[in-house]
């Protein structure tokens with residue numbers, strides 16, 4: 273019996289939160305279309321998300337590209353197809369690895385901080401103070417963060433693509449001794465622009481999902497410092513899972 | 528100015544406000560006393576709309592605030608000034624930006640006058656050169672005074688003070704109390720003040736109410752209030768004298 277009520281309440285809770293996240297995201301986006309949208313706060317967020325995360329994106333992408341090259345080489349070598357590893361690394365980065373890993377890095381680096389910051393504002397009544405002064409906290413706090421995440425993520429994915437391919441090239445050409453001309457030629461010949469745009473679109477969708485989750489969890493913080501920790505953990509876990517679920521849905525149905 | 532009728536607020540099983548009635552007279556200072564945890568902050572939060580009461584009415588100019596849609600309520604809130612118990616300063620902004628926030632957001636004063644205006648209200652709360660400091664660099668009492676400056680910069684019609692002098696030294700407490708009195712005298716500002724400090728209450732109050740068990744159990748003009756026979760009120764007043 274207990275187990276049913278447990279899972280039952282879990283499901284109700286899930287639907288409740290999902291609804292809350294969707295409503296929050298819609299309200300935030302309505303602000304954008306109404307044009308009542310804050311340039312200064314948004315630029316601050318561009319900076320926070322774009323600049324502070326580029327280092328970690330560069331670092332992880334470099335290694336992902338290098339590992340990819342290594343793994344693919346061992347497989348393809350058996351068929352004498354090691355020349356096309358350049359293309360294979362580029363396409364898997366472009367369509368899948370860069371968007372997913374970059375989004376995960378943004379979750380770790382920015383979404384957690386977003387949730388903690390908003391959560392602290394909530395428990396110290398800063399959000400209440402804003403409301404009392406007749407300033408809409410969604411417009412002031414949430415919209416800039418969602419817009420900045422949606423816009424910045426594709427750029428970071430582009431950066432990740434560049435660095436990841438450099439990593440692949442280093443391992444492929446300098447360590448595994450694949451011919452450098454054919455490494456590049458293969459990419460030029462087979463890689464489609466759509467492989468990259470597909471990744472960028474994914475990234476923007478991930479950006480919308482994770483920033484909405486981060487802001488929602490922050491705004492729904494209660495119970496002091498412990499509550500801030502709790503909502504930060506939730507923001508990280510839920511958005512990480514959401515990235516993977518959304519990745520599957522986008523890959524399976526949309527493209 | 529504000530009339531509260533039958534206000535009720537519970538958190539789970541805990542009934543904090545239990546059919547509370549209260550009248551806040553225009554142009555007067557109403558002080559609410561009460562023991563810790565009796566719902567004084569909850570009362571203020573219900574009026575300013577950061578907590579939603581379960582039932583009752585809060586009438587302002589003959590309209591019930593609890594029935595209003597947000598845009599209409601926000602128009603009324605523009606007439607409010609609020610000092611939160613813990614000041615609620617924006618910690619990503621410095622003191623200047625905090626104090627200027629409401630007037631900048633609603634473009635209430637000309638851009639080039641904002642600096643002078645911020646300086647003026649900071650002088651009123653007796654804060655010197657702090658504009659560039661961040662809330663984390665201020666003492667508790669300083670934060671409170673910045674919060675107060677932010678609450679009065681819009682020249683509100685009614686100000687809600689949640690323990691304006693708690694944590695301040697007696698000299699600053701006295702000048703804050705005088706500031707509240709001055710604002711009433713000069714600008715005819717209506718004030719609702721929550722405090723534990725009977726000296727402050729004595730100094731500023733026109734009316735005093737005592738909140739206990741979710742109700743205002745005693746409400747009167749200041750002089751009469753201090754002569755109250757209610758045992759709960761007497762206990763509170765005598766404890767202060769003793770201490």
Ligand SMILES: Nc1ncnc2c1ncn2[C@@H]1O[C@H](COP(=O)(O)OP(=O)(O)OP(=O)(O)O)[C@@H](O)[C@H]1O
Pocket residue numbers: 538543561562563564565566567568569570612
């Ligand atoms: N958001 C909340 N959730 C649950 N309970 C709450 C909440 N806010 C207040 N309470 C409870 O309501 C009661 C009244 O709280 P309130 O903060 O109004 O007290 P107070 O009279 O202002 O006390 P103090 O003088 O110490 O500031 C307390 O028992 C408190 O635990």
Ligand SMILES: [Mg+2]
Pocket residue numbers: 567568569612689
């Ligand atoms: Mg209180």
